Amino acid sequence: MASKFTSDDIVPHQRFTDVKYENNEFLLPIDGYQKVDLVSLEEAMKPIEKYVDRSIQEKVYIAKKRCKNPKDNLTQDESASIQIYTMESTEHEQSLYYNVNKTLRKEDRRQLVPYFPYLKLILTALWKLPAFNGRVWRGVNGDLSKKFEEGDSLVWWGFSSCTRHLNVLESQEFLGKEGTRTLFTIECSNGKLIKDHSYFAHEDEVLLLPGVELRVAGKVRPAPGLTIIELKEVTDGPVVLLKPPFTHDNSQRHIESTGYASEEVQRLVQQLKSSDKEFENGWLSLETANLSLADGKAIVKALETNTNVEKFSIESQNISMECLDYLVDSIKINTRIRCLYFIGKDDDDNDGSYLVPVCTRTLINTLNINKTITRLEMSRTTITDHDIKMITDMLKRNSRIDGLYIYRNPYLTVQSALYVSELLKVTSTITSLSFYGKPNINDECAIPIASALKINSTVDDLIMFHSQISDRGARALGEMLSQNHTLTSLSLNANQITDAGAKALAEGLKRNSTLRFLHVKDNHFTKESTGGKALQAAKSSKLTIFFG
Known part of the structure; x- marks a missing residue:
């Protein structure tokens, strides 16, 4: 059950659940705002001050102070325009996002005119962010299933706040796990990940732009009171419903x-x-x-x-x-x-x-x-875990790819490592694999990949350096080396392996005669430490170990 608030409390995260206000209808495109001049956030707020929180200029001040060095090549005002969008007001109906979205959903496009300077600023900012292509979630308490039928096309006219992680919506501060709920799983192509510009960075928010056209791909009821509606973004529609912020x-x-x-x-x-x-x-x-x-x-x-x-x-x-x-x-x-x-x-x-x-x-x-x-x-x-699943499923049937290199992708989790490990168990073509990156690739990723390589007979080159692999992962890799007879090169530079992990690798090397190159520099042991000496003592005459 969702948390309770008094009327004097700020209820957080309501922008994630305001889908209940969408009428799903096709309206005239959002147009005209792109013709106004790009101004500061202070100036952009002036035409709409009477519609929103009376302390809006205070929020502008705070947002800009928090955006002194914005990422993604955004200006301070551009980054702050996103930040202030995510801020809540004490009274929900005075929040900036509430009023912007309410006006975007109106049939009379003339009512958007006071919002043009702000739309110009925030959409210019969002246009600079790379497109997010993957699965996102949003939801609402209540049953909206009757408004969505498979095959239907619809439009969401407000900015649509989504999260990449279902467990965020299921937390008590959002929807919880009980009661009547409608969850939307959306396969988007042009979402904008605003984490680096949001007031609530931990929400990992993906913003769908106004005028996003969607198609209902499915609807299920997996549990009493819960409806999940699957939507897919339409990218080939004949009409551009949101004009770009350029003249x-x-x-x-x-x-x-x-x-x-x-x-x-x-x-x-x-x-x-x-x-x-x-x-x-x-x-x-x-x-x-x-x-x-x-x-x-x-x-x-x-x-x-x-x-x-x-x-x-x-x-x-x-x-x-x-x-x-x-x-x-x-x-x-x-x-x-x-x-x-x-x-x-x-x-x-x-x-x-x-x-x-x-x-x-x-x-x-x-x-x-x-x-x-x-x-x-x-x-x-x-790319996300969902993308990796689709790609590895395809590669299980594709007999031509021999080099697969997936590294430094910040949105991947251990789930992607599991998908890759399942691929390794059945592939007959992949000979070279890179799967690494800080801070998300760690022991939990190394362990299933090492396990799969115990039975894999094609991969001869494995690169898992510049990651967070420690002694647990090293032990799994050591066990793999004792059984694998295909791998000739293993790169583990710049991880968190200590002497204990090095000794575990050494135990595997004692029963391995095929490895030719082992890269272990920039870990927490040296050539002269006990772990380094154990590796040297265990290696075959054909193996070269690179300590740095």
Whole structure:
């Protein structure tokens, strides 16, 4: 049962349950706000001060103080515009998000005009964030099942607050686990993960933008009083229900007239068409930011005539999902591509950190058709456990991928390791596996992978460095080494292994004659410590151990 509050309390998290106010109807698109000037958050609040909390400017002050160094290349005002959206007022109906969403749901679009400056600011901010592609949840106390029938199309006009984790909604401060409830599981393509800009970072909130079109994919009642409605975001509708926060200035007219979004893309296209020497090594690293569908079409067209590119790396910050989907779909028939990469930027990069999305369903369709891709790499992406499940299920049937590299993906949990371990038990092709990253890859991930490798007969290279593996994980890997007769290289650099874990690895090495390279530098033991000496004493003459 949900927690009780008095009328004087601030009831938290109500934006996650305001789906009850959605009428699901198709209305006129959200348009016009993009034409106003981008102003400060203080200025954006002035036209709507009479509709919201009288202390709204105080909240503006606090939000901006909390957003002095925002991530994702947002300005202070842009980040604060998201932060203030997530703040609650003492009286729910005075909360900013309540009034914004109430007005977005009205048929009379003229009532949105006072909100235009704020919409311009927050949507400009959200447009800069990478798209989140995966499964999210939201819900409400009560039974809404009669409003949703399988096959129906509907629109949610307000900003839709969701969470990636069902247990968040089932906590007492949200919906609880008892009573009449309706839960929505939503497969979204263009969500925005706002954790780094929210007042409540622990909620791991994914925000669906206003005007999101959804299709009802299913409806079940798994328990008395509980209805789960499955929704899927529609991305190919004929009408854009939320106009982007940009005006048709000179640069935009240039885009429309040429079909390219920037001079940088035009130069790339010309290089591809002329088989420029830059691509003689077979690499195409797509690093241009803010790629649009027009960009994707131009690049794909140029790739049709280029005979050099065999390795395609998508590294574009803020790439549109339409562009990404088009690029990946085009590879179905490009038989020259051998390796496909999705790579974001790390915190260590001088030009900032960002994640890239992965259009998982399109990727799966492409890999099912393309007979030449043998390497798949996903690093610093927005993939979730659900994506990994879909990909590993496909790879169980795909006999061509021999290199699978999944690392530094912040949203993965031990569940992904379990999916990968199940794949390892049945694969007949994968010879090289990378699965690592701090802080989420740990002993609980290493243990099932080590267990699967006891029976795997194809993987000869395992990389699990730069993770949180400690002695428990090392013991599991040591047991694996005592039974595995295929692995030739094991990389465990930069983990949390101590002398005890090193000794456990050594015990496995005593019964292993196939390992040739073991990398263990930057752990909590040295070549001269007891664990290091145990490894040296146990190794075969063919094994080289790299301590640092």
